[in-house]
Amino acid sequence: MPAFLLIVITLVAFYLAYRFYSRYLAEKVYRLDPNFVTPANELRDGVDFVPTHKHVLLGHHFTSVAGAAPIVGPAIAVYWGWLPALTWVVLGTIFAAGVHDFGSIVVSARNRGQNIGTLSGKVVSARASTLFLLIIFFLLTLVNAVFGVVMAILFEANPGAVIPALIVIPIAVFIGQWAYRMGRSIIIPSIIGLLLLYIAIPIGQAYPIYVDGLAEAVGLSVRTTWIILIFAYTWIASRLPVWVLLQPRDYINGQQLIVALVVIFLGVLVGWDTVAAPAVNEVAPNSPHWFPYLFITVACGAISGFHSLVASGTTSKQLDKEPEARFVGYGGALGEGALALAAILACTAGLGAAGDWNAAYADFGAASGGALGHFVNGTGHFLSNLGIPATLGATFAAVVVITFAGTTMDTGVRLQRYILQEISELAGIKALAGRVNVLTTLAVLIPLGLALVPGGDSAGGKGFAFGRLWTLFGTTNQLTAGLALSIIGVWLLARNRNPLAALIPLVFLLFMTTWALILNLGDFFAKGDWLLLVMDAAIFVLAAWLAVEAFTAFNRERTNPSAATADR
């Protein structure tokens, strides 16, 4: 099947979903009111509450929700075949992510722009706020662990990407000084920085950086050495003021996102490649079954709980007219789905003939451990359709993912530090509360431990550990989404509206998540992966807790609608 056809089918499905389902949600479920005075207008201050054109707002919203995660999940999930992966991305985007992102904006806007954390306490129960914090804690731990491994995998497999990835740091630091200290425009230096980065790609290829010698000297594997180096870098990066590295790199990242999306889709259109992967793959024995693992392997790209933080954190405060929540929220979800589609295409149509694909996805270990490599090589192939050598293209794709993952870890470790600080304050551990270096070290060591979990480097680096870590990350992301869907569902029920649009994806996600967690428990126990077992058990408790909270809240609103959920 031509890859182009998959693009057409997906985009047609997205168009129809936007045209009909999102309209149904807008008119019948959320009942958007053009006369409703949104918080942006009611509390208009030009700072946080700013009525904003819907196209501007979509740009802000999409840039905030797009990251590396919608690439990794689909790149693993095509192991079960392109059909299950694409079906979940399309249906998840339409019936889960769209409802979730759109609804999060609406409910927040109807509650004066309150965020999901506050709303969980107000709409679901007071305990739900604590639940929210705990879910976020585990989510961040796993985010930092998986992205540390992601970067290590890419550096090991693409030593040519090391120099370009390193070059970004001084470029970003220079741009930061130029813009934030000297008060100059940032866009031209960031475009020049991007060009320098691209110039560094062939240089990096000519001078690949290996850490084999260092690894041998310290008696560790290459991947483990990379993981430790990456976490050491993250410790330093997360202690820097954000304007030094994080913020200026954001400009380069934003430009890279646009360039990457354009060249991938353009490469597919020009090359007219065919999908080499089977529609449904006959997986190796002892592989995780697609049901339920597919639904937690692809979180971002099908539904991601983190979007509710963006939707309620800033987007709802800038919504000019309530009906525009449909365009921004549902439209943003479709954009994320398109990103996941790009990853699926790269890993199914960009890897060459069927034989090459079968070798790349021989078993789940190869699929998960090599997922990023497959995406990178597939993108390299698409770029070769545009006349760019495939190896250069692959390094380009590796650099895109590495810079995104580096930014994710930088922000993730900072966030984790805040949470640890709040937990230590709550626990009355004053000695810890103010010690930023100690807190940062803890925020780094916890995910580092997970990234180096025994077995993680087994089978020549292609063991199951990354895939298992990734699915654990998926479960926590889905739980965050589940919490947001609970809020939306209870909010709908309190208004005597049909809550099924939120309830069905909520029940589906909770069922898939808990089922996968139970399967994982048995698997981790059998293999003696005690750290992952403890992690899994803790997340399972959170899932059960969420189910109880959601059920109780739904039951309460069904029998006795409370004033607690009242808004305007």
Add this chain to the structure above:
Amino acid sequence: MSPTSLPAHARRRPWAGVRSHQAILVREQDSQHSGSGCCGRLGECHTELGKAADFSHSRARMEQVGEIYRALAEAAPDLDLVVADPRNFVWLYPAIWRAARNNGLGVGATLRSMARAGAPIAVVVDGETLFSGRLPESRTVVNAVLDRVALRFDA
């Protein structure tokens, strides 16, 4: 800022009822955008997590732009006021290009305006970047915007 401190032609609001003038106030949101949004959104006082003021410099710019925004909204309610993040590439630069070209700016001037607008803080009126990088006192900015709009209207 009270309306009485505005230039006389601005107080007359000659463009009243005409929504063809646009002022874009460019400033960064006090949060991280691309590359982390999906999995690592930083918290600040107005989001979910964290009390640390990592983005205090961006916050200060947001506050300054807020002051300008409120003054302009009061003085010129018909002015199309937009607050945009400079990292919103897909919307911001085409919008400036369109506005600048529609208002008669040459290609070179338009490109210069776009380059200057891509700053952590900037003020753009009808496609022309009036301030970039650092802003003078808010009153000066507001008067400059109103002057420019009135000038264009008169022209």
